[in-house]
Amino acid sequence: MTASERLPVIIGVGEINDRPAVASEGLDSVALMAAALREAERDAGGAWLGALDSLHIVNQISWPVEDIVAELPARLGLAAAHVVTGGPSGDAPVRYLNDAANRIAAGLSSVAAITGGEALRTAAARARAGQPAAPSTEMLRERAAAMASPLRLRYGLLTPTDIYPLYENATRAAWGQSLAAAQAESAEIWSRFSQIAADNPHAWLRRRCGPEEILRSGPENRPIAHPYTKLMVANAAVNQGAALIVTSLAKARAAGIPPDRLVYLWAGAGAKEPDDVLRRDRYDRSASMAAVLGEVLARNRLGIGDLDGIELYSCFPCIPKMTRRLLDWPLDRPASVIGGLTFAGGPIGNYMSHAASGMVRKLRAGGRFGLLYGNGGYVTRNHALILARSAPPEEIPGLDWDVQSRADAARGPIPVLLDEYAGPAEIETYTVLYDRDGAARFGAIIGRTPDGARFLARVPKEDPAMIRFLVAGEAEPVGTRGEAALGAAGLVEWRG
Numbered sequence: 001m002t003a004s005e006r007l008p009v010i011i012g013v014g015e016i017n018d019r020p021a022v023a024s025e026g027l028d029s030v031a032l033m034a035a036a037l038r039e040a041e042r043d044a045g046g047a048w049l050g051a052l053d054s055l056h057i058v059n060q061i062s063w064p065v066e067d068i069v070a071e072l073p074a075r076l077g078l079a080a081a082h083v084v085t086g087g088p089s090g091d092a093p094v095r096y097l098n099d100a101a102n103r104i105a106a107g108l109s110s111v112a113a114i115t116g117g118e119a120l121r122t123a124a125a126r127a128r129a130g131q132p133a134a135p136s137t138e139m140l141r142e143r144a145a146a147m148a149s150p151l152r153l154r155y156g157l158l159t160p161t162d163i164y165p166l167y168e169n170a171t172r173a174a175w176g177q178s179l180a181a182a183q184a185e186s187a188e189i190w191s192r193f194s195q196i197a198a199d200n201p202h203a204w205l206r207r208r209c210g211p212e213e214i215l216r217s218g219p220e221n222r223p224i225a226h227p228y229t230k231l232m233v234a235n236a237a238v239n240q241g242a243a244l245i246v247t248s249l250a251k252a253r254a255a256g257i258p259p260d261r262l263v264y265l266w267a268g269a270g271a272k273e274p275d276d277v278l279r280r281d282r283y284d285r286s287a288s289m290a291a292v293l294g295e296v297l298a299r300n301r302l303g304i305g306d307l308d309g310i311e312l313y314s315c316f317p318c319i320p321k322m323t324r325r326l327l328d329w330p331l332d333r334p335a336s337v338i339g340g341l342t343f344a345g346g347p348i349g350n351y352m353s354h355a356a357s358g359m360v361r362k363l364r365a366g367g368r369f370g371l372l373y374g375n376g377g378y379v380t381r382n383h384a385l386i387l388a389r390s391a392p393p394e395e396i397p398g399l400d401w402d403v404q405s406r407a408d409a410a411r412g413p414i415p416v417l418l419d420e421y422a423g424p425a426e427i428e429t430y431t432v433l434y435d436r437d438g439a440a441r442f443g444a445i446i447g448r449t450p451d452g453a454r455f456l457a458r459v460p461k462e463d464p465a466m467i468r469f470l471v472a473g474e475a476e477p478v479g480t481r482g483e484a485a486l487g488a489a490g491l492v493e494w495r496g
Contacts, residue, residue, distance in 0.1 A: 005250035007391050008101035010263040012048065013357035014039025015202040016117070017345075018239035023125035029060040030068065032117030032241030034075050040113065040243040046255050048245050052078055054109040056096035057085040058116025058350045061143055062123040072115075082109065088116070088349025089376030090313055091270070091383040093242075095401075097356060097372075098268035098385050100246045102399045110251060116350030117241030124237065149276055151419060154491065155456045156433065157444055161233055163378040164316035165225045165431035166446060167283050169478060171318055173429075174284035175325075179473030183227055186317035187211035189335060190232060190342060193314065197339025202354065204238045204345035217438070226432040226471045234315040234346030242353035244360070249391070263360045266392045268385035269295040271407040274414070277378040278454065281412035283429045283446070286322065288407035289382050293326045293373065295403045296384040300369075300396055304328060308367030311355040313375040314340040323373060337362050337370070349376065356387070363389050415448065420492050421455040425484045427477050427494075428454065432470050440467050445494045447484055457484050457494040466496045 014036040020026045027035065041048045055078070057068055065071055069083045082103070086092060093114060100112035144158040157163060172182040191211045197203035213221070214231050221229045252262055271288035273280055281287070297303065304327055312320040312335040320335045329335065338344040338358035341351050352374040359370040373384045383401070392398065425447040432443045443459030443466065459466045470477050480496070487493035 012044025026122030054112035115243035170283035173478035193340030197343030234341035
């Protein structure tokens with residue numbers, strides 16, 4: 001088979017939203033994946049699952065599964081020779097799609113599938129009901145705590161909702177935006193997401209929200225972590241699965257799949273930041289994000305004007321805001337084809353499988369190129385990939401997506417991290433975390449000493465004046481000088 005015959009093409013996509021009348025009776029995560037794979041096979045118009053030789057599984061966390069690499073193929077009666085999993089991580093579906101395409105292009109695979117699913121809504125309902133073997137109602141926080149460094153544990157910075165606001169506030173300050181202007185930008189992007197989701201039959205929440213509703217804090221839109229409200233964060237209370245089937249151009253043609261159903265995979269790019277979020281060079285940009293987005297366009301010889309659709313990962317507003325600036329993507333152009341993680345649904349690591357499925361549908365309906373960008377961890381892992389309606393030119397490289405060396409070369413020095421510190425300091429970035437009733441729990445500050453070392457500090461809720469200073473937007477906290485002191489609980493406290 002020639003290289004042109006081995007060109008990888010997506011031939012089938014499937015999405016599942018499981019909404020049983022009794023929430024605790026929903027499908028488990030593996031059943032969602034199996035259902036999505038069957039739907040992708042139906043979309044491909046043939047008996048493809050029996051021919052799978054590569055299966056890439058975006059791992060799940062919502063359901064106890066001893067060995068998903070064995071269990072999912074067993075439920076489907078498959079015997080794929082190459083089965084891999086990892087994560088879960090928001091970049092994984094794009095990376096797995098890229099890897100599957102590369103295996104086909106290299107002649108290592110004939111038919112490959114990518115799938116993932118999360119039964120978070122069902123798992124939570126069973127846990128609340130106290131059913132045997134049900135996952136904990138605090139599974140997300142418990143998993144995050146198990147992976148956090150001791151220093152983050154001490155200061156309560158565990159989950160993505162605790163960490164991403166640190167990037168939001170740092171980028172806002174670096175861009176010279178007021179809090180009001182930054183929030184207005186977030187609300188505009190999220191409102192456009194809601195409009196897209198309202199027209200997406202596969203979205204979990206299909207209602208339009210105006211920018212003012214996104215911004216307005218209240219019982220239905222409580223503050224989560226400054227400056228984010230519930231309508232600005234990923235919606236994990238879902239039961240969703242998605243899958244894609246990839247094969248070679250020759251095999252697709254032999255099966256009689258019409259050309260207008262084929263979507264080609266062009267070159268991708270991937271890179272990451274240091275795993276420890278406290279050991280990053282800065283919080284107002286990401287060298288790996290910049291390298292991945294710059295390289296994916298350069299490798300495919302494309303410009304922003306060539307793209308008919310784009311999916312910028314949207315777990316929290318800082319990510320599409322950072323990426324759209326790197327791409328020079330206009331605010332008035334949608335940053336999603338399916339509606340974002342708040343509205344289309346945020347099934348932990350598998351959102352981009354849904355986004356890829358939506359991009360395939362968009363390209364089949366018309367257009368030339370679509371860009372997928374996935375982010376995983378805490379602005380940690382980045383992967384981007386181009387989907388197209390036509391075959392790539394021969395001169396476009398397709399196999400090696402690793403651009404880590406470019407990211408590392410662009411990264412600045414990483415500050416020394418101190419376990420504790422007392423003395424004069426400056427706020428590098430910050431957030432305030434809230435209870436479910438909307439009351440501030442505490443403020444969290446990443447500070448810098450006069451010689452540039454980094455440390456964590458807490459603002460206790462018993463210091464309402466400092467809490468107000470951090471959230472009011474009347475002055476910019478980033479760059480503000482103050483004093484750090486050891487508090488009674490053994491934590492460093494910020495004294496403004």
